Amino acid sequence: xxxxxxxxxxxxxxxxxxxxxxxxxxxxxxxxxxxxxxxxxxxxxxxxxxxxxxxxxxxxxxxxxxxxxxxxxxxxxxxxxxxxxxxxxxxxxxxxxxxxxxxxxxxxxxxxxxxxx
Amino acid sequence: xxxxxxxxxxxxxxxxxxxxxxxxxxxxxxxxxxxxxxxxxxxxxxxxxxxxxxxxxxxxxxxxxxxxxxxxxxxxxxxxxxxxxxxxxxxxxxxxxxxxxxxxxxxxxxx
Numbered sequence: 001x002x003x004x005x006x007x008x009x010x011x012x013x014x015x016x017x018x019x020x021x022x023x024x025x026x027x028x029x030x031x032x033x034x035x036x037x038x039x040x041x042x043x044x045x046x047x048x049x050x051x052x053x054x055x056x057x058x059x060x061x062x063x064x065x066x067x068x069x070x071x072x073x074x075x076x077x078x079x080x081x082x083x084x085x086x087x088x089x090x091x092x093x094x095x096x097x098x099x100x101x102x103x104x105x106x107x108x109x110x111x112x113x114x115x116x117x
Numbered sequence: 118x119x120x121x122x123x124x125x126x127x128x129x130x131x132x133x134x135x136x137x138x139x140x141x142x143x144x145x146x147x148x149x150x151x152x153x154x155x156x157x158x159x160x161x162x163x164x165x166x167x168x169x170x171x172x173x174x175x176x177x178x179x180x181x182x183x184x185x186x187x188x189x190x191x192x193x194x195x196x197x198x199x200x201x202x203x204x205x206x207x208x209x210x211x212x213x214x215x216x217x218x219x220x221x222x223x224x225x226x227x228x
Contacts, residue, residue: 035216043205045219091160102173103148103211107160 003027004092004108012114013082020067021077021111023092029053031097034075035105036066039089048090051075053097082115089113119143121220123208129226135196138223142189142210148172149191150217151183154205163206166191195225203227 005024013019025034036048051059051066059066067076079086089112093105122141130136142149150165150173162175166185183193189210195202203226209217 037219042221043224044221045207045209045217047216047218050216093160102165102167103150103209103213103217104162104165104173104175105152105160105217106162107152109159 003106004094006092006108006111008111009109010112010114012116015084015115015117016081018078018080019082019113021079021090021092021113023075023077023108025073025075025092025094027073027094027096029096033095033097034066034068035093035095036064036075036077037091037093038086039091039110041088045091049077079113082113084115084117087113087115121208121210121218123206123220123223125223126221127224127226129228130198131228132198132200134198135194136198136225137192137194138206138208138225140191140193140208140210140220142191142208143218146210146212146218147189148211148213149185149189150209150211151191151193152207152209153177154207154222155201155203160207163193198227200227 032053034051038046049061049064051068063080065078089110091110092108124139148167151163154160165173169185180196185191205222207222209219
């Protein structure tokens with residue numbers, strides 16, 4: 001069963017605007033981690049931000065923040081003041097913190113973000 | 118610090134052949150994992166190695182295998198290639214349960 005859902009195949013935003021990329025997840029584990037990665041057209045996956053299931057504060061990293069709503073099982077990425085270089089595919093991922101899971105990540109299908117001037 | 122290095126960047130093989138991909142993790146990282154990315158299936162976990170032992174394995178056939186050496190470098194092997202194995206293969210490393218750092222990937226085309 002799919003455990004990470006990204007419902008927006010594509011998003012379009014203008015420079016300097018804020019944008020929210022949606023992510024919902026499903027797990028029966030109490031301890032888990034949520035990640036966002038950016039993949040430009042060149043192919044490399046760039047780590048953006050992490051939220052642990054027990055973290056009470058929403059994670060922030062520069063222009064990136066994660067809107068974590070545990071009861072709704074959502075972990076939306078907010079990018080403030082979009083830049084042209086933000087145009088890329090964005091993936092939400094989850095790691096279940098059981099011993100058997102190791103560092104294995106479950107990825108969503110991704111959202112393509114296009115930033116225009 | 119140097120990032121995760123994957124070689125080769127591009128590879129073209131014929132159906133039925135086998136292929137070996139290489140990954141050098143970030144210095145000090147003992148965990149190396151592999152992912153397959155295709156337009157249809159997205160990103161899927163293949164396996165993870167930690168201190169030369171396979172710690173976890175995804176849902177892939179036995180044609181996909183891997184190993185890790187004492188210096189943490191890892192290789193993955195795909196035997197009897199099928200057209201559907203065409204994909205971007207991404208390697209990632211981490212020191213433990215920290216966020217994964219990915220390489221640039223190896224793009225494999227099977228003809």
